[in-house]
Amino acid sequence: MKKHFSTLLLVISGLSCLGFIQNNWLTNQQEGFSINHRKSEEQNIKEYIQLFKNGKEQVELFFKTPFSSTFNVYIHSTRTSLDSTWQKDWNIPGFKSQCWMVASGVASRLDILSPKKWDSLACEHSFANTTKTQRLLTHELVHVYHGQRNPSPDFSDVNGIDWFVEGLAVYASGQLDKDRLTRLNDFLSTNQPPSKLSDFWKGNNKYGLSGSMVKYIDIKYGRKKLIELLGFNQLEGLLKSLGTTENELIMEWRETLKSK
Ligand SMILES: [Zn+2]
Known part of the structure; x- marks a missing residue:
């Protein structure tokens, strides 16, 4: 035996x-x-x-x-x-x-x-x-990393931050590429952006919308602040940490896209 x-x-x-x-x-x-x-x-x-x-x-x-x-x-x-x-x-x-x-x-x-x-x-x-495959795997690894620093490790107890969870994974993995940004700009040239963050991770432009919003936060508030945001599972706390409101954040993000 x-x-x-x-x-x-x-x-x-x-x-x-x-x-x-x-x-x-x-x-x-x-x-x-x-x-x-x-x-x-x-x-x-x-x-x-x-x-x-x-x-x-x-x-x-x-x-x-x-x-x-x-x-x-x-x-x-x-x-x-x-x-x-x-x-x-x-x-x-x-x-x-x-x-x-x-x-x-x-x-x-x-x-x-x-x-x-x-x-x-x-x-x-x-x-x-191969590029897209690598980015997809990296996207999921961002979720793993994020979960390890979030009060809700499996994201089952999060409120209003889908756009942040997904946008971060899109941005950090490199999925916010030129193609996506072009498609987003085309969309915004004839459409209003969503007025609520909860609508950013929806529809055909969800990768562009959510990814570019997280990129905007990274550039305006810095990587240190972006990393701090990993610890929030509620939208309210996240916005408070940024010292802004949902409307203001969306308005300012929209302005930066226009100026490009
Ligand atoms: Zn994802």
């Missing part, structure tokens, strides 16, 4: 360097995080680890300090596997994700549909678009 056990261990470590098995998940330990995956993902893991390492480094550079705790990455090989995790974590039995939904991040974990399967199991995403 003992011998069998050690043979098994050898087989497992042969399958995945530094890896071990938990509930059929193979775990690959990295510095600061673990990557959990099914055996069928073995050939992809090296590439995925590099993407997560890059993303982690980018996030830590942006916020100037490391992640405060370790976290787990789960690579889901099927949409059913991803959905069953979300059903459990979000307490929505029977939840079925839409095709564009490929990942989520909270303080302790990041769940992602195996990026190499996006072409067949998702829409709007392609693994081959």
Whole structure:
């Protein structure tokens, strides 16, 4: 029995360097995080680890300090596997994700549909678009970092700050690119911006609207203040910390966009 056990261990470590098995998940330990995956993902893991390492480094550079705790990455090989995790974590039995939904991040974990399967199991995403793929992973890592510094680590108890949570992830990951800003400016040349921050993370321009608002805060108030804002889960506290009001913030953000 003992011998069998050690043979098994050898087989497992042969399958995945530094890896071990938990509930059929193979775990690959990295510095600061673990990557959990099914055996069928073995050939992809090296590439995925590099993407997560890059993303982690980018996030830590942006916020100037490391992640405060370790976290787990789960690579889901099927949409059913991803959905069953979300059903459990979000307490929505029977939840079925839409095709564009490929990942989520909270303080302790990041769940992602195996990026190499996006072409067949998702829409709007392609693994081959390496820049966009890296930015998407980094976006989720920003959520993990944010969750580790927020009173609501899984963002279940936040009020009115969706635009900030998402805008920060968009901005810090590099998703606020030239294309998005051009589309936002085109939109604003013929449309009024939302009058409420709660409407910024809505509609076709949500990435541009929320991302550019967080960029505006970063430039006007500075990175130190932006980092302080990670600790707020209510809009009221966040605005108070900035010493502004919702109207004023939106008006000033709009003016800076015009002057470009
Ligand atoms: Zn997000």
